[in-house]
């Protein structure tokens with residue numbers, strides 16, 4: 001496959017970004033010959049890794065701290081420069097397990113801003129994604145990583161929302177920010193945790209009124225709730241799970257868009 005596609009999954013806190021990213025990963029992992037990279041870009045937890053049942057030994061932040069320590073007493077700016085150039089370290093932090101390749105950002109320690117960590121994340125995404133056909137980035141909630149141009153250039157910006165007007169307002173704000181700070185070919189809205197067809201129709205209508213393009217809806221799925229309660233990975237979802245089926249449909253829709261990835265025959 002010639003292209004490297006980057007898909008950023010953004011949206012308001014708790015909307016289901018990580019679940020949607022994980023379900024997409026489960027669908028795409030089985031596509032033969034497709035090299036898939038997952039980036040857990042949430043600085044507060046490595047939730048994506050956890051729900052996929054993957055163990056993260058080393059995060060990007062661990063590497064950054066380690067390199068800074070080894071670099072000794074160099075001046076701060078130089079240290080950050082050093083970290084940026086050490087691309088090969090990235091491979092050390094790549095978790096390869098259960099058919100997934102995943103890089104977790106990790107949590108920057110101490111007070112102060114996340115800028116150096118976010119900058120490294122951006123460089124890591126841009127460097128590593130070249131070796132994969134599709135990279136899915138599970139972003140931090142809200143606008144920060146878009147503001148900071150962490151996802152500076154992506155093919156698809158997927159915004160996840162719950163079926164509420166507040167969720168749509170956040171999606172609208174993300175669109176506005178992304179318009180200024182991110183190069184993206186296309187943005188699509190995924191409405192998650194939909195409880196009925198009627199609810200889906202209403203919220204799709206509201207989204208379209210503000211010209212948000214709806215890629216698809218994902219139902220509230222008690223299979224996910226059950227696994228959540230038991231602390232089991234989402235990979236244990238049955239293939240008949242409505243949420244998994246809905247995400248598969250969304251992947252097929254993405255695939256039908258010209259110049260996107262060409263894997264239609266494999267679904």
Ligand SMILES: Nc1ncnc2c1ncn2[C@@H]1O[C@H](COP(=O)(O)OP(=O)(O)OP(=O)(O)O)[C@@H](O)[C@H]1O
Nearest residue numbers: 013014015016017018019141193219220221224228
């Ligand atoms: N379709 C669904 N059906 C049932 N439960 C869901 C569904 N989508 C998400 N959830 C549950 O909602 C909660 C929040 O989901 P998730 O962690 O994916 O959100 P998030 O947007 O990534 O949150 P954060 O902003 O904290 O990163 C989780 O407990 C998850 O299992």
Ligand SMILES: [Mg+2]
Nearest residue numbers: 017018042047
């Ligand atoms: Mg999350």
